[in-house]
Amino acid sequence: MRKNESTSLMKIFSPARVNPIERMAKAQPARLISDCIAGNEDAIESLVRQYEMDIFRLAQSIVGDPSEASEITQETFIAALRALPSYQEKQSFKAWLYTIALNHSRSHLRKRKVMERLRTTLTTIFRVENQKQILPEEAVIHNEKERELWNALHQMDEPHRIVLVLRYFHELSIAEISAILSVNEGTIHSRLHSAREKLRNALNHLRGDY
């Protein structure tokens, strides 16, 4: 019994990651960046290929729609290549790029909110029956627990959802998230604690404990 408890406790203290090696930030040689600024297409391609997957997934995790995420990825790299001369080497390149991607994603979300309001208004005016949409993510939800957690995640406000996504999906450290969002580390901790608490409550609700 004591041994089982120790095993359980060890599990609590082990970090929650799927692939810890992936998390290691790749060093960004200053040479590559200066080549990109000079307009070297090979350097630009190398930079884009290195980060496009991360940026796409970040955008997708925020806006949901893959085609919109592709659009955001392209916009992010266009903006980053233009702003590259203003990038300061003392800051993490990945964090800098993520900040640009996040700003573009938020901008898309704002546009979408406006569109949704418009659609709601039109629906009300023309009395169109609002049919329940079958979301594509339904297919990848395996059980009730996952559904409950997924719903809870999407009911959260944007600041809490983003820190969870950056922490768990992108496996970033608190310091990195703080740099990306330009918010102090204490606030990041606080948002994460609160977000986890909400998810925990969702699971308890499913169990009937809540």
Add this chain to the structure above:
Amino acid sequence: MQITHEEARKLIQFNADEALISQKKAILFAHLQDCTECRAYADDIKEVESVLLPLMKRHWNLRPVPLSINTLTAHRTSKIQTNILLTTRTAIIGMVFAAFALVVWQFTVSGQRTATPMPINVLPVPTPSTQSTSTTSMIQNCDQILYKVREGDTLQRIAFEFSVSKDEIMAANNLETEAIRGTMELIIPLCNFTPTVTEKPTTLTTTYTPVTIPLSSTPDG
């Protein structure tokens, strides 16, 4: 070291953030060994993480369509071209504005000239030069020159020499008679001056020092 359940929960959360120093970890570990309630809480948090992480990975597992580098660099170049275009446009607008300002200024100046027309009798004062002799003769202007009378000069001869009448010389010098002496200096009024002494024009310009008195009166006055 004893900690409360509340403190233990905080430490569990910080542990999930990987922001717990080893000393605090040891304290939490000791607390969890004896506290079932806090261990259950820690298990819940661990469960949230263990469900959430693969769920996110499954949902957002798409690979992006590789971006076209040409599109990205074209946008980068278009920015430079936009800057050049903007500079050119600014320059053209500046030039057009300058030309417009010049035209407006010209109109203003000419308007002022029309408003206060220059009097006809105020004419440019001739500049003494080798050409001034002929220039003077062309202009309706009255100058006066001082002529030193030499021995043997007569008023008739002087009048003839300067193409003026004797009466004009007499009037200018308040002379009662035509008699002149060798020591006199005569004022010769030169209206419509046409040098007839063409044989020595340079003498006119160099010998005579015209006492230029700008006249605002009419040429006749």
